[in-house]
Amino acid sequence: MENQQKLIHTFGALAELGYEVAHKQNFQEMIRTSLHLLLGSLAIMRGGVARYARFGHELNMLVMRGLGEDFPLSLSLCYEDERQFLTNGLAPIAISQAKVLPFFQIYDTSFEKKRIDLLVPLVIRNEIVGVIILGEKANGEPYSAYDLEIICAMSRHIGVGIAQRNLTAELERRAEENRKLYDDLRATYKDTVRAFATAIDCKDKYTEGHSVRVGKYSEIIARELGWDENETEGAAVAGYLHDVGKLTVERNIINAPYRINAKESAELNKHPSVGYEILLPIHHPYADVPLAAKYHHERLDGRGYPDGLYDREIPYIAKIVNLADSFDAMTTDRPYKRRRPANEIVEDLQRNSGKQFAPELVTAFFKGILKELTGETKDKRFRRLLGRDYMEAEGLVPMLKNALNGINPTSGLTLVSLD
Numbered sequence: 042m043e044n045q046q047k048l049i050h051t052f053g054a055l056a057e058l059g060y061e062v063a064h065k066q067n068f069q070e071m072i073r074t075s076l077h078l079l080l081g082s083l084a085i086m087r088g089g090v091a092r093y094a095r096f097g098h099e100l101n102m103l104v105m106r107g108l109g110e111d112f113p114l115s116l117s118l119c120y121e122d123e124r125q126f127l128t129n130g131l132a133p134i135a136i137s138q139a140k141v142l143p144f145f146q147i148y149d150t151s152f153e154k155k156r157i158d159l160l161v162p163l164v165i166r167n168e169i170v171g172v173i174i175l176g177e178k179a180n181g182e183p184y185s186a187y188d189l190e191i192i193c194a195m196s197r198h199i200g201v202g203i204a205q206r207n208l209t210a211e212l213e214r215r216a217e218e219n220r221k222l223y224d225d226l227r228a229t230y231k232d233t234v235r236a237f238a239t240a241i242d243c244k245d246k247y248t249e250g251h252s253v254r255v256g257k258y259s260e261i262i263a264r265e266l267g268w269d270e271n272e273t274e275g276a277a278v279a280g281y282l283h284d285v286g287k288l289t290v291e292r293n294i295i296n297a298p299y300r301i302n303a304k305e306s307a308e309l310n311k312h313p314s315v316g317y318e319i320l321l322p323i324h325h326p327y328a329d330v331p332l333a334a335k336y337h338h339e340r341l342d343g344r345g346y347p348d349g350l351y352d353r354e355i356p357y358i359a360k361i362v363n364l365a366d367s368f369d370a371m372t373t374d375r376p377y378k379r380r381r382p383a384n385e386i387v388e389d390l391q392r393n394s395g396k397q398f399a400p401e402l403v404t405a406f407f408k409g410i411l412k413e414l415t416g417e418t419k420d421k422r423f424r425r426l427l428g429r430d431y432m433e434a435e436g437l438v439p440m441l442k443n444a445l446n447g448i449n450p451t452s453g454l455t456l457v458s459l460d
């Protein structure tokens with residue numbers, strides 16, 4: 042008697058351990074150990090634990106002992122079986138009573154052959170999670186009331202273990218579903234951003250594809266800086282949307298085939314602030330997208346607009362977009378200005394490092410181009426964006442290497458007091 046109490050105690054501890062480590066293998070192990078304890082503690086010859094699959098309406102054997110290889114691994118239940126089990130609840134059913142169950146009639150011979158004595162429907166919180174099948178006792182005696190009590194207690198442990206496992210599996214499935222939904226949403230956001238960038242670019246017939254390219258250059262810079270996937274994506278989005286404020290600037294100002302006058306220029310220069318206002322109320326998955334729009338025309342030396350911020354006051358993302366934006370302006374034809382040759386651009390970016398551009402960004406940018414030119418990367422990012430003319434420009438590799446040596450990694454400005 043005392044021994045059995047101890048066993049039940051051990052069993053409880055074991056079962057609890059089972060749900061805490063709800064991994065599949067441990068689960069199987071937990072069920073196996075539980076069955077062995079149950080059979081062992083009451084000297085039962087054979088038995089098995091089946092898990093109920095709600096969608097297939099079947100009982101699938103999880104573990105069996107002494108039932109032999111010919112015992113069915115899966116037992117189909119019908120509605121009436123389920124109803125009876127639910128009415129019965131978690132309590133052993135003697136096989137003589139179980140004979141009325143439709144499912145029993147199908148598997149009658151298997152049960153008879155293995156001398157199954159008891160069925161325990163594992164009904165946990167009004168749901169069937171499985172069934173325990175138990176054979177006769179080793180001494181041939183019938184089950185006592187006390188035996189049945191122990192069986193009930195142990196079966197509850199096993200049932201709760203299975204219910205717990207089902208719950209975990211369901212949670213995992215939902216989490217996975219959630220993750221997929223999130224991915225979809227993210228893809229939709231990206232598509233929308235791209236569509237927006239194209240819409241912005243449509244307004245300006247001379248700079249076709251500008252926003253899209255600035256997005257891609259910003260992405261390259263972020264990647265070269267070693268930013269993670271999420272941050273890099275954020276930089277791309279900031280680039281795509283940096284000129285969104287231009288949507289409110291009059292078309293003839295944007296498309297003027299001449300250098301615009303002061304008034305028109307003042308109008309055009311509102312686009313960063315307008316862009317900020319447009320982007321601010323939108324919830325972006327990445328930080329600083331509105332700030333990139335607002336400050337992408339600021340310069341390290343404080344001579345930019347709209348606020349004339351100095352180096353450290355400028356949000357980093359805005360510095361990235363500024364470089365990407367300027368680079369695209371230099372490498373594409375404008376109504377009043379032809380694009381410039383590679384050597385001039387390299388020289389310009391180097392000269393303006395620390396004045397307009399953050400030196401480490403120019404360095405990252407040049408390194409990105411070099412990697413592609415020297416074949417260190419198989420990526421054709423720059424070639425696709427710039428075309429052959431630039432990428433095959435005479436002496437570009439030494440030019441870039443030279444420039445990289447010449448760029449002072451700390452901008453002179455950082456040493457200048459701001460007050």
Ligand SMILES: [Fe+2]
Nearest residue numbers: 283284337338
């Ligand atoms: Fe702009």
